[in-house]
Amino acid sequence: xxxxxxxxxxxxxxxxxxxxxxxxxxxxxxxxxxxxxxxxxxxxxxxxxxxxxxxxxxxxxxxxxxx
Amino acid sequence: xxxxxxxxxxxxxxxxxxxxxxxxxxxxxxxxxxxxxxxxxxxxxxxxxxxxxxxxxxxxxxxxxxx
Numbered sequence: 001x002x003x004x005x006x007x008x009x010x011x012x013x014x015x016x017x018x019x020x021x022x023x024x025x026x027x028x029x030x031x032x033x034x035x036x037x038x039x040x041x042x043x044x045x046x047x048x049x050x051x052x053x054x055x056x057x058x059x060x061x062x063x064x065x066x067x
Numbered sequence: 068x069x070x071x072x073x074x075x076x077x078x079x080x081x082x083x084x085x086x087x088x089x090x091x092x093x094x095x096x097x098x099x100x101x102x103x104x105x106x107x108x109x110x111x112x113x114x115x116x117x118x119x120x121x122x123x124x125x126x127x128x129x130x131x132x133x134x
Contacts, residue, residue: 009079011078011079012076012078012079012081012082013130014079014081014082014085015079015081018081063080
């Protein structure tokens, strides 16, 4: 499964790393690609192990808003 | 002694930390205060141990420009 989150507030490569790492730490997340310009984080994940709400929380814990 | 550097490109708190830590790691630097909105880093330091060029290099190594 793949899901793309709209993330607000990422401004630099540190932000990109923070969001990427927070998502990668979730069980069931296989791959994360963050596009800084578009404000998007694409997540490849195993359905049933992790859901969109978990991803949203992980990103928001880093101080960003998910639309 | 105190010196305020004009730093370009700091956008978020991660940037603030990166610049603060890079400056604090220099021998002779006693105190660092970064103002993100103003794009300034104020450094309290021991003259003779560290100079403005060392500070500039430390900040530039983190990917920011010093005016």
